[in-house]
Amino acid sequence: MSDIESIVSIPDPGRTMEGLRDTGYNFETAVADLVDNSIAAEATKVDIQVARDFRGNIRLLISDNGIGMDKKGLVQAMQYGSPRRPDPASLGKFGLGLKTASTAFCRRLSLISRPSGGAVALMATWDLDHVIDNRQWLLQMTEEVDSEGLEKLDDVAPGSSGTVVLWDKVDRLLKNYQDPTGAPARKALDKRCGELREHLAMIYQRFLDVNDKRARDVEIRLNGKPVLAWDPFQKGLSELVAEDSPRVEGSGAGFQVRAYILPRREEFPDDEQAKAAKLSSGMQGLYIYREERLIHAADWLGMYQKEPHGTLLRVEFSFDHKLDDAFHLDIKKSQIILNEDLWGWLKDQFLTAPRREADRRYRQGKKKEISKRSKDAHDASNNSIRNKEAEIGGARVNVTNPDTGEVTVTNGQGTFKTILKISSASKPGEVYVQPAEDVADGLLFEPAMIEQHKAVRINTQHPYYHKVYVPNLNSSVTIQGMDSLIWAICSAELSATTDKTAEAFRDMRYEVTRILRKLVEGLPEPDTDDNSDAP
Structure with missing residues (x-):
């Protein structure tokens, strides 16, 4: 048998970075991935700013009062495939999210951080154009911190540790507008920010709701206004019709699943609460939580088609990090894959009665509604x-x-x-x-x-x-x-x-x-x- 030679094969930095820009992030999931890092760093405050300058250039800054990082920590955080976090329950998991989520929308990513103990803030930057020009993995490090970033850091974490994620050269957030400073571009950005607000309100509902003790309290602000928790199950108004806590064979861990039937629109106490519930056929389905953070929403995972008669049914599916491997959690922490037995149990056993009852209530309400409209x-x-x-x-x-x-x-x-x-x-x-x-x-x-x-x-x-x-x-x-x-x-x-x-x-x-x-x-x-x- 001949000897096997081991050869170090270093990927081309520019092509790799450009390729990883297309990992499938949308704007909302990208920002949420960065907020995950803030929560993993024990932040209690997260401030997000999305703004344009007079030329139409977009900047995004995400500031937090987490534990912060020194120079070594910054280098590790900016490394593609950064070291595993010591806490396996951390919302950050694969060591890629910060980089791939950011460069999906910008060509220059900076990380500004200040550890505890009165140390000065440092800034590390990946500039894709700089990497491509030099054909090397050149991470730029400096004590000359971006002034706006430092101001944001001092606002959210005055005199203490914290971190700021900064996007520059944002080239993939909006379509190409002939006039990037004009009203259409401004309205488009406002719309994206509105969608981001709704997404964060749903994703981090358990962290944002001070009355929800399943997750620690975190305050998130977007463009100066607090993000308010949105509960897809409208607890206090909906009815819990089924629940179970099965264990996954071979994992030593279990998960919780609860089925809720929401009131019909006319059964809500007032129009505002009915509107807040977002009643539509598109919002039915499973809401999957990992470590109290929503990772996938309003989907039947191929079990059923979304039909109007299922509008009132929403199902909570919660698990912790111990089931990451069993559920094949993906790199964006946005999807799981259930094994055949569990998928079949959900479809053919657990969900059968809740779907039948939700259908009955929907159709009963529809009879009244149709009679009224006819x-x-x-x-x-x-x-x-x-x-x-x-x-x-x-x-x-x-x-x-x-x-x-x-x-x-x-x-x-x-x-x-x-x-x-x-x-x-x-x-x-x-x-x-x-x-x-x-x-x-x-x-x-x-x-x-x-x-x-x-x-x-x-x-x-x-x-x-x-x-x-x-x-x-x-x-x-x-x-x-x-x-x-x-x-x-x-x-x-x-x-x-x-x-x-x-x-x-x-x-x-x-x-x-x-x-x-x-x-x-x-x-x-x-x-x-x-x-x-x-x-």
């Missing part, structure tokens, strides 16, 4: 048919026994007796098309007599109404078109009915109802919350 949706149809009733003509129908529904129908075939639904107008003018929840046998529609007028009662609880009518309730022309068709079918039935054909027409309504039920199965569930919040 109340005035058919007014135009009633007016249109009233204006054409005399011109259309057709069979004459007289009610002979309102208690039994017996009527006499006179048409071109003669005079016959049959049974119709006898109803009263639920409001003035609603005598031709009437939305109803009690249509016999669950049929989509039934002929009726309302205030001595030939009419149709349409079942608002039928899937066809739910999936075809409901999305179009605000479109008067569409509703009139569908109503006119169904009313015409019922009117034509009366014009053609005889003693021998009456039963055949009833059978036809059953068959039409059955076919339409099947045909709309594949149509999407309508989200009838007009002011639902996007994820």
Whole structure:
């Protein structure tokens, strides 16, 4: 066997740094990765500033009052693949986040830090262009600290230890604007900061909420204003419907899973609380926490599709660092992979009952909502048919026994007796098309007599109404078109009915109802919350 020669193979610094800019960070997850480092450094205050100068150049500074670093600590922190932290529970894990998260958006990353004991602050800088020009891993170190960075350090940690992360040459945060100083660019940056605020409020909710004792208190400010905790489970308003604490085989550790069903929008105490809950189908799913920090939100991990009827269900999944390997935590600490047994247990056992109950409550609320929204949706149809009733003509129908529904129908075939639904107008003018929840046998529609007028009662609880009518309730022309068709079918039935054909027409309504039920199965569930919040 020949000898094996070991050769030191050093990657090209410029190409490596450029390549690591594309590790998949978005702005919110990148900043959160840096906040993780502040919390890992035992900071109780984190101040984030995102600003533009008069030329449109963006700078980001994240300052904290953590333990700080001396020169050796700075060098190690800026090293790609920095040494493992002594605390395995630390939010910082792989020694890459500071660099990869930052250079995903900027070409110059500086770290300013001051240890305890009155030492001076030092600044270490990775400048990608400097590295590329010199083709070496050249980390720049200086005591001539950026003045704005030092000012921020003194603000958040006056006379004590702390650290500032500074982004310069920010080239990937905004699209290319012809005028980087103009209003469109300013609005775009404001929008990004608003999204960042919401993200931090959700990610660090347990740290930001002084009443939540699962994590130590940390104050986070963004552009001078505090970030307020946002609880996805709306505890105190939602209902805990299932919980368990299983252990993962072979790991010696367990995790907690809790299923919450939120109130429907109209069940919240007020509109502000309903808005704050961000009720939408996009916000349903598992919320996964590692060491009390949310790492992945609103996702069923491939178990189910997000459908409106699951809107009310949100599930907490919490674990600690002992399960990092078992759950295959990724480099951005933003995703886990469950083994087949655990995935199956969640999908087929734990979540079955909560999903069924959330679906029931959602649909129960939808019935009320659909009934409310359909109340005035058919007014135009009633007016249109009233204006054409005399011109259309057709069979004459007289009610002979309102208690039994017996009527006499006179048409071109003669005079016959049959049974119709006898109803009263639920409001003035609603005598031709009437939305109803009690249509016999669950049929989509039934002929009726309302205030001595030939009419149709349409079942608002039928899937066809739910999936075809409901999305179009605000479109008067569409509703009139569908109503006119169904009313015409019922009117034509009366014009053609005889003693021998009456039963055949009833059978036809059953068959039409059955076919339409099947045909709309594949149509999407309508989200009838007009002011639902996007994820």
